[in-house]
């Protein structure tokens with residue numbers, strides 16, 4: 001019996017023979033034949049030529065590991081200890097449980113996504129969020145698309161196709177990745193008309209640029225940079241009045257678009273869509289998964305005739321939100337009905353408002369556990385750091401926080417290789433831990449760590 005001779009050495013077997021071994025047959029039962037065949041082939045190919053003999057036990061073990069890797073989900077939960085709360089590469093805003101429950105409710109079956117239950121006729125998916133968006137921003141109408149980049153693209157294409165859009169030179173932004181305003185303009189089929197200079201743009205720059213081909217004026221919120229020193233920008237209210245007098249829509253891309261006054265959390269005030277509309281903007285666009293703390297979405301609020309024109313654009317169909325997003329966004333918006341309990345309900349706001357003393361206390365609890373786990377490899381200490389909001393929100397404002405500062409022992413203190421290795425150890429954990437390397441140390445900023453027990457559970461066995 002081969003199975004009984006598990007530890008003996010043998011010649012490399014044929015694929016079919018391996019597939020017949022009981023442990024491998026069990027893998028086929030669990031995961032299907034095709035995956036297991038692939039794993040066996042890959043494993044045999046990788047060991048072929050290394051040595052003449054193998055044990056069945058080690059081969060089965062390797063095949064099992066390969067199958068496990070093949071069926072493991074690619075998209076995984078991680079611990080975001082980078083210190084950037086809204087980290088685009090780590091999925092931005094964590095959703096409130098109410099939003100997750102709403103997604104689960106509609107995910108498993110049919111829903112009235114585009115079906116009017118009152119009339120029994122075809123409906124519009126925007127209705128599930130539009131009323132709340134109007135209530136919270138004071139807008140006449142609202143629509144949602146896949147993300148804010150899409151919101152800007154769709155707005156420009158709907159209102160300014162083959163026409164000119166006036167933008168201040170100080171606002172021709174690039175946002176992480178490939179969102180560059182001039183490129184978006186070109187793809188939207190509009191001609192960019194830059195006015196003013198990088199640091200100073202005046203109202204007269206706009207008024208002088210308005211011609212017959214002008215479709216609208218666009219203002220972009222400086223979300224991931226700040227221009228300081230000798231600066232001037234046209235007053236939004238005056239710009240709004242100028243546009244009104246000229247019969248041009250005034251569109252503002254707010255980026256983050258918080259729905260609450262962040263001063264309540266000790267953060268500098270960030271303009272809200274409601275304020276921006278009341279200052280004279282005809283349309284405001286913003287993200288769903290930045291300071292709002294909801295799912296990825298692009299929200300467009302404002303004048304109903306303009307929103308109607310946007311909704312008629314066939315491109316809207318290509319950018320629409322799916323039912324899960326609409327379910328989650330609807331729930332997050334409803335949570336804003338109770339401003340007193342926002343910090344309790346919206347994880348993003350809770351993380352931003354988290355007091356440093358609380359983070360510090362957690363850091364002191366975790367320090368000895370990680371020190372023990374790392375043993376002789378590295379030294380761990382608690383340090384004060386600054387977290388940032390991220391995703392182009394309030395770029396210059398930092399939140400006092402605490403981190404575990406980890407320094408490799410042995411190698412030169414600032415050795416990049418030793419630090420990279422340390423970071424890799426943390427990424428290899430059951431739930432990968434993502435920190436950041438700064439000034440020769442590996443930092444785990446604990447602001448966004450809420451599942452302390454789950455985190456601790458990974459450090460019970462010493463690092464191999």
Ligand SMILES: *Cc1c(COP(=O)(O)O)cnc(C)c1O
Pocket residue numbers: 147148149150152175179220221222223224253254255256286287288297298391392
């Ligand atoms: C973030 C941002 C965008 C892009 O929004 P996404 O939701 O990431 O597509 C556009 N404009 C501004 C000003 C932003 O801050």
